[in-house]
Amino acid sequence: MSLDFDVPSFEILRNKNKCIQCKVCIRQCANMVHFYDKDDNIVCSNNVYCVNCHRCVTLCPTKALIVRKYPLEFRENANWNGAAIREIYKQAKSGGVLLSSMGTTKAFPIYWDKMLLNASQVTNPSIDPLREPMETKVLIGRKPNVIPFDDNDELKTTMPPQIELNIPIMFAGMSYGSISKNAHESLARAATELGTCYNTGEGGLHKDFYKYGNNTIVQVASGRFGVHKDYLNAGVGIEIKIGQGAKPGIGGHLPGKKVGEDVSLTRMIPIGSDAISPAPHHDIYSIEDLRQLIFSLKETTEYRKPIFVKIAAVHNAAAIASGIARAGADAIVIDGFRGGTGAAPTRIRDNVGIPIELALASIDQRLHEEGIRNCVSLIISGSIRNSSDIVKAIALGADAVYIGSAALIALGCHMCHSCSTGKCNWGIATQDPSLVKRLNPDIMYKRLINLITAWNHEIQEMLGGMGINAIDSLKGNRLMLRGIGLNEKELHILGIKHAGE
Amino acid sequence: MKRIYAFEERCLGCKLCEVYCKTAHSKSKNIIKANKYENIESAIFIEEVIEKKSIVYFALQCRHCKNPKCVKACISGAMYKGEDGIVRNNSEKCVSCLSCVLVCPFGAIKVGKDGQTISKCDLCVNYGTSLCVDHCPNDAIKLIEENDDCFTKGRL
Numbered sequence: 001m002s003l004d005f006d007v008p009s010f011e012i013l014r015n016k017n018k019c020i021q022c023k024v025c026i027r028q029c030a031n032m033v034h035f036y037d038k039d040d041n042i043v044c045s046n047n048v049y050c051v052n053c054h055r056c057v058t059l060c061p062t063k064a065l066i067v068r069k070y071p072l073e074f075r076e077n078a079n080w081n082g083a084a085i086r087e088i089y090k091q092a093k094s095g096g097v098l099l100s101s102m103g104t105t106k107a108f109p110i111y112w113d114k115m116l117l118n119a120s121q122v123t124n125p126s127i128d129p130l131r132e133p134m135e136t137k138v139l140i141g142r143k144p145n146v147i148p149f150d151d152n153d154e155l156k157t158t159m160p161p162q163i164e165l166n167i168p169i170m171f172a173g174m175s176y177g178s179i180s181k182n183a184h185e186s187l188a189r190a191a192t193e194l195g196t197c198y199n200t201g202e203g204g205l206h207k208d209f210y211k212y213g214n215n216t217i218v219q220v221a222s223g224r225f226g227v228h229k230d231y232l233n234a235g236v237g238i239e240i241k242i243g244q245g246a247k248p249g250i251g252g253h254l255p256g257k258k259v260g261e262d263v264s265l266t267r268m269i270p271i272g273s274d275a276i277s278p279a280p281h282h283d284i285y286s287i288e289d290l291r292q293l294i295f296s297l298k299e300t301t302e303y304r305k306p307i308f309v310k311i312a313a314v315h316n317a318a319a320i321a322s323g324i325a326r327a328g329a330d331a332i333v334i335d336g337f338r339g340g341t342g343a344a345p346t347r348i349r350d351n352v353g354i355p356i357e358l359a360l361a362s363i364d365q366r367l368h369e370e371g372i373r374n375c376v377s378l379i380i381s382g383s384i385r386n387s388s389d390i391v392k393a394i395a396l397g398a399d400a401v402y403i404g405s406a407a408l409i410a411l412g413c414h415m416c417h418s419c420s421t422g423k424c425n426w427g428i429a430t431q432d433p434s435l436v437k438r439l440n441p442d443i444m445y446k447r448l449i450n451l452i453t454a455w456n457h458e459i460q461e462m463l464g465g466m467g468i469n470a471i472d473s474l475k476g477n478r479l480m481l482r483g484i485g486l487n488e489k490e491l492h493i494l495g496i497k498h499a500g501e
Numbered sequence: 502m503k504r505i506y507a508f509e510e511r512c513l514g515c516k517l518c519e520v521y522c523k524t525a526h527s528k529s530k531n532i533i534k535a536n537k538y539e540n541i542e543s544a545i546f547i548e549e550v551i552e553k554k555s556i557v558y559f560a561l562q563c564r565h566c567k568n569p570k571c572v573k574a575c576i577s578g579a580m581y582k583g584e585d586g587i588v589r590n591n592s593e594k595c596v597s598c599l600s601c602v603l604v605c606p607f608g609a610i611k612v613g614k615d616g617q618t619i620s621k622c623d624l625c626v627n628y629g630t631s632l633c634v635d636h637c638p639n640d641a642i643k644l645i646e647e648n649d650d651c652f653t654k655g656r657l
Contacts, residue, residue, distance in 0.1 A: 020520065
């Protein structure tokens with residue numbers, strides 16, 4: 001069929017006075033947007049293929065390029081807007097499920113931006129983190145119910161296994177396969193230097209990265225890719241992934257073309273075979289089943305490593321979290337609906353799940369009410385964009401946060417939402433060796449360190465402003481938060497007062 | 502002495518180094534004018550080696566040899582090795598015999614578009630900073646001593 005309703009999403013504007021025909025844009029675009037016209041000695045662009053990843057714009061030595069929204073408009077219609085119409089064109093052409101990458105693009109409320117932090121004035125002194133000690137260390141793991149002493153006043157407690165993090169920020173699970181080896185190396189090296197952890201995602205652990213084990217959380221997900229005894233013992237903790245914020249209730253699918261030799265070895269699947277993670281774990285149909293898996297993993301690791309359970313933030317998250325805590329998990333990871341992904345069905349990504357802020361508040365509250373908050377650490381993820389999001393999360397009750405999208409943005413991701421194509425021009429979400437090369441771990445791990453160090457400074461400033469000198473003193477301290485523009489119900493769920501109260 | 506080393510594991514073949522080499526050696530020192538109007542050949546160039554599954558790129562430029570053949574072969578005394586170890590070509594003395602191009606074992610000396618001038622890397626000493634190194638987007642070319650850590654550590 002020759003009739004194609006596809007129109008470009010973006011338009012490339014080339015300043016002819018600035019273009020020197022160096023052809024860098026041609027060589028750098030994996031989508032083959034740019035081409036050279038020998039007859040006219042000009043470089044031209046085919047807008048249809050452009051995904052607006054900014055690779056050409058960034059590398060153009062004379063800054064001759066601008067990418068902007070393609071100005072073609074449909075007749076104005078608040079209901080049938082351009083996006084809605086185009087999605088129908090796409091499905092009418094392909095007959096398939098719409099796929100999207102990264103987090104939802106819909107304008108759902110962002111509660112972080114509707115909460116304000118407190119600061120000390122007169123009656124309690126604020127603290128200057130540059131002059132006074134400030135503790136941002138956190139311990140992830142189950143805390144004992146009681147702290148008994150013997151007759152000589154010596155502490156009798158044996159602590160369950162803990163993971164010590166210098167900062168309350170970890171890198172979220174992104175599998176080798178969905179992201180490149182160089183991206184993984186950058187995350188691993190940055191985590192090691194920062195004294196925090198990165199998460200392998202469900203694609204197993206590449207043999208070159210076992211040396212970063214002290215800063216690795218290994219993941220066990222429904223596909224069980226790359227899971228074996230050495231893998232489970234390689235990291236400092238194990239995460240059972242039940243669900244993911246971007247696609248709650250949905251499994252994963254790594255296309256066979258991304259399963260090259262290395263990925264195949266790491267995942268323990270044949271080269272070129274699709275890696276399909278089922279939607280459920282086929283051995284978990286209840287909290288009791290989950291308990292069995294948790295304890296199988298604890299047995300395998302001789303009870304030396306905390307077991308995390310990761311779920312997507314869904315309607316009954318609080319009750320589910322309570323079940324997970326009782327099932328014996330040492331930490332619960334909750335992934336909010338704005339979380340990113342390599343690929344998810346668009347309808348799922350944009351319509352399933354609940355905001356992480358509300359899920360966190362209700363889970364923390366529920367665990368407190370049931371007297372089991374100490375049994376688990378709470379780690380949250382799903383679009384943590386900056387240090388103040390983290391401070392607010394901790395004040396709502398989180399122990400630590402995972403960052404995924406933010407870490408990738410530090411590595412060069414420009415949020416073009418094209419991960420699933422495998423043609424990531426920044427060398428992140430691709431397995432093409434010529435593209436993977438573009439991400440130089442020597443440069444990129446430093447950028448990650450810079451980002452987290454900067455955030456840590458900001459966290460310390462905010463803590464100091466509140467007159468708090470340790471992150472543990474802020475945990476669950478909701479009096480440090482005030483809502484702005486929130487209704488009674490929202491304030492009630494978040495457990496905070498309105499500004500001015 | 503410091504030399505420019507290229508690391509093909511990192512080279513993307515974008516050829517930005519060539520653009521900046523031309524700029525550094527132009528009269529205008531203006532990136533647009535140098536590349537559009539000035540007839541300069543880059544002294545660093547990206548070689549493409551097509552292999553079975555991929556293309557290997559690496560940047561090639563003058564190695565500033567200890568006993569440079571180009572200096573020996575030069576019939577007019579234009580090519581010389583300075584006390585700083587850098588091999589340079591004095592264009593005023595050059596008679597365009599192109600003997601240096603012929604003898605260079607690396608093929609690192611290029612003939613300009615006019616067929617008369619030659620271009621070779623002078624490490625941008627007069628420019629102050631090696632523009633190709635500064636602008637490589639992937640740290641694939643570095644100005645380093647031959648005993649630099651990155652050769653021994655195995656990590657670039």
